[in-house]
Amino acid sequence: MPPDTFDLSTPALGCVFQAGPRLALTAFGLPGLPWALPSSPLFAIEADGARIDAHTPGLAVERADLREGEPGRRELTVALRHAETGLAIEFHVAQYAETALVETWLAVRNDGAAPRRITRLDSLALDLPPGAYERLSFTGSWGLEFEPQRVPLAEPAVLESRAGRSSLGHLPWFALARDGESLFAGAVAWSGNWAVRLEPRASGVALSGGLHDWAFVAELAPGAEIVAPPFVAALAPGQGLDAVATQFARVGRRHWYPHNPLADRLPVEWNHWWSYEDKDLDEAVFRRNVDAAAELGVEVCTLDAGWFGPSDPATHWYEQRGDWDMVNTERFPSGLRALSDYVHARGMAFGLWCEIEAIGKGARLAAERPELVATREGEPLGYVCLGSPAGRAWALATLDRIIGAYRCDWVKLDFNLDPGAGCDRADHGHGPGDGLYAHYRGYYALLAAVRERHPHVVLENCSSGGLRIDLGIARQTHMAFLSDPDWPEHSLQCFWGASLMLAPDALLHWGYCEWRHAEHRCQTFDPRDPALQPHQIDYYTRISMLRRFGFSQRLPNLPAWVAARYRQHIDDYKAHVRRFVREADLLRLSGQPRRFGEGERWAAFQYAMPIGDEHLLAVFRLPGGAPDHTVAPTALDPARSYTLTWLGEGRVERHLGADLLAGGLPFSLPEEGSALVLLRAGQGQRD
Numbered sequence: 151m152p153p154d155t156f157d158l159s160t161p162a163l164g165c166v167f168q169a170g171p172r173l174a175l176t177a178f179g180l181p182g183l184p185w186a187l188p189s190s191p192l193f194a195i196e197a198d199g200a201r202i203d204a205h206t207p208g209l210a211v212e213r214a215d216l217r218e219g220e221p222g223r224r225e226l227t228v229a230l231r232h233a234e235t236g237l238a239i240e241f242h243v244a245q246y247a248e249t250a251l252v253e254t255w256l257a258v259r260n261d262g263a264a265p266r267r268i269t270r271l272d273s274l275a276l277d278l279p280p281g282a283y284e285r286l287s288f289t290g291s292w293g294l295e296f297e298p299q300r301v302p303l304a305e306p307a308v309l310e311s312r313a314g315r316s317s318l319g320h321l322p323w324f325a326l327a328r329d330g331e332s333l334f335a336g337a338v339a340w341s342g343n344w345a346v347r348l349e350p351r352a353s354g355v356a357l358s359g360g361l362h363d364w365a366f367v368a369e370l371a372p373g374a375e376i377v378a379p380p381f382v383a384a385l386a387p388g389q390g391l392d393a394v395a396t397q398f399a400r401v402g403r404r405h406w407y408p409h410n411p412l413a414d415r416l417p418v419e420w421n422h423w424w425s426y427e428d429k430d431l432d433e434a435v436f437r438r439n440v441d442a443a444a445e446l447g448v449e450v451c452t453l454d455a456g457w458f459g460p461s462d463p464a465t466h467w468y469e470q471r472g473d474w475d476m477v478n479t480e481r482f483p484s485g486l487r488a489l490s491d492y493v494h495a496r497g498m499a500f501g502l503w504c505e506i507e508a509i510g511k512g513a514r515l516a517a518e519r520p521e522l523v524a525t526r527e528g529e530p531l532g533y534v535c536l537g538s539p540a541g542r543a544w545a546l547a548t549l550d551r552i553i554g555a556y557r558c559d560w561v562k563l564d565f566n567l568d569p570g571a572g573c574d575r576a577d578h579g580h581g582p583g584d585g586l587y588a589h590y591r592g593y594y595a596l597l598a599a600v601r602e603r604h605p606h607v608v609l610e611n612c613s614s615g616g617l618r619i620d621l622g623i624a625r626q627t628h629m630a631f632l633s634d635p636d637w638p639e640h641s642l643q644c645f646w647g648a649s650l651m652l653a654p655d656a657l658l659h660w661g662y663c664e665w666r667h668a669e670h671r672c673q674t675f676d677p678r679d680p681a682l683q684p685h686q687i688d689y690y691t692r693i694s695m696l697r698r699f700g701f702s703q704r705l706p707n708l709p710a711w712v713a714a715r716y717r718q719h720i721d722d723y724k725a726h727v728r729r730f731v732r733e734a735d736l737l738r739l740s741g742q743p744r745r746f747g748e749g750e751r752w753a754a755f756q757y758a759m760p761i762g763d764e765h766l767l768a769v770f771r772l773p774g775g776a777p778d779h780t781v782a783p784t785a786l787d788p789a790r791s792y793t794l795t796w797l798g799e800g801r802v803e804r805h806l807g808a809d810l811l812a813g814g815l816p817f818s819l820p821e822e823g824s825a826l827v828l829l830r831a832g833q834g835q836r837d
């Protein structure tokens with residue numbers, strides 16, 4: 151092999167680069183199934199209006215090396231120089247052991263004497279081979295997250311967000327199936343505007359993407375550098391999406407997601423928001439709920455919006471965002487530390503909501519610190535520009551103080567606005583065309599600094615429900631909150647989609663919440679409804695137990711039988727379920743349920759432990775589903791005998807793996823019925 155050949159192949163992946171005299175991709179694909187042509191441009195940069203990619207004449211390889219830093223991760227760095235512009239380009243490829251997953255990104259430095267205008271940074275550009283392609287992707291908007299699109303790839307398509315947050319528009323994930331025999335799943339690890347372009351041609355499909363080029367200009371001064379976000383790509387044979395999803399999940403858990411002891415426990419949460427919002431909450435109400443939460447076995451109590459701003463019971467949280475130095479002492483006369491102490495004294499962790507980026511119209515912050523405000527064409531955008539050093543310093547000092555003064559164990563970080571193309575101010579240290587890019591670099595740096603200073607604190611990425619779910623923010627926060635609404639079918643639809651990109655332990659969604667204002671036609675749950683049946687409580691709660699889990703309900707004075715059932719589910723979650731959520735591979739045993747009565751009417755998931763032959767089946771009959779349904783578990787050893795234990799039902803059966811694989815497991819459930827079944831393999835065929 152020539153010395154400038156770099157082989158990143160694994161048993162599951164063929165991946166070979168040539169780094170001399172030119173950079174080229176020699177192979178990329180599954181064994182026997184190529185997924186890129188040697189003509190692939192690999193990346194694309196637009197500098198002063200001219201395109202630079204791996205084929206551009208005058209682009210010379212200066213250096214290339216392949217290193218193993220952290221165990222299980224290899225990184226190829228190819229340093230290139232473009233003589234004409236003086237741009238130094240680093241093309242990075244990271245590959246993860248035992249997977250067919252790679253990520254690629256670019257760093258571009260201006261080593262020339264003149265400024266360069268960068269208007270496009272595609273972290274990956276591949277020519278895919280000819281074939282019959284089908285695309286699966288999701289659109290997302292508030293309350294409508296993870297709407298599937300499954301279409302033949304016949305026309306050029308652009309998947310993108312221009313809202314300034316990654317999951318409004320499309321979700322930054324997609325999959326391509328080719329000829330029904332193998333899959334390519336891609337994701338842009340970025341929380342701002344991103345794009346993936348898919349252009350069918352006679353010779354195959356041109357794929358490119360990364361940071362969005364829309365409304366993006368980076369004026370690169372001599373000596374300055376810009377780093378483009380990673381493009382993640384995973385391959386798998388067959389048509390099953392789980393084969394790519396488990397790669398994303400395993401690499402995420404081991405290499406991407408932050409960890410700390412509280413986050414890793416997957417604590418059960420109570421949050422005040424939906425049942426009380428800001429209007430119906432005060433100190434006494436919060437304390438009564440904390441007492442009830444402790445009785446149920448809850449482990450984190452979170453004070454959501456409504457705690458900050460002027461001491462006036464009539465204020466609305468949205469208008470006051472930014473005035474984090476003020477506590478509404480009309481609602482909380484003892485202050486927040488007293489509430490935090492109250493939670494801690496009952497053996498639970500204390501969580502606090504904060505929208506650190508946002509500036510409400512009623513907040514003093516904009517007037518007192520005008521230099522922090524993000525603006526575009528002179529108009530305020532409603533957030534603190536973290537592309538400015540002053541903005542970053544203010545945000546870090548603010549979070550530092552809040553976490554310290556109130557002894558927070560958990561911060562729920564929200565973001566209820568669309569920055570669009572972002573800040574174009576001239577006095578923030580960023581350019582007029584890369585303010586949004588700079589904001590997200592600043593936000594990631596802020597979150598990293600908070601984690602460094604407060605390593606025990608859990609960071610939840612909320613973002614107006616699930617409108618900033620991506621693999622960039624997932625490297626800085628411990629979980630993504632999936633969506634504001636959480637009626638059962640909506641919840642299943644979101645989970646089915648989000649878990650294609652993120653492991654279940656990187657996701658949080660509550661059980662069917664009790665909304666103070668049932669302004670959404672499907673969000674009508676009342677735990678005090680006399681018609682409510684035990685199997686419905688089980689169904690609502692078990693759906694949320696599929697990932698990180700919690701409640702937003704009025705806990706005091708729940709009917710005794712409802713509280714007892716919650717207590718049992720929380721016990722089951724702690725004793726049995728969350729170990730699977732944290733460690734197991736998630737396998738979809740049904741298609742995606744849909745929120746408004748379409749899609750699958752029986753939903754089933756299997757959590758398969760990577761070692762030990764233990765499994766958890768979660769089965770749900772949705773409204774409209776037939777009374778009987780056979781679930782087909784997978785990944786079992788046909789030769790072994792399995793003990794099946796129905797959680798909460800005391801039912802135990804023994805089945806041979808071969809029988810379960812061949813005949814499945816029949817379920818008869820009422821509408822809104824559910825089952826959680828543990829499967830444990832015995833030592834031999836008949837034990």
Ligand SMILES: [Zn+2]
Pocket residue numbers: 523524525535536537538573574575578580585
């Ligand atoms: Zn700015």
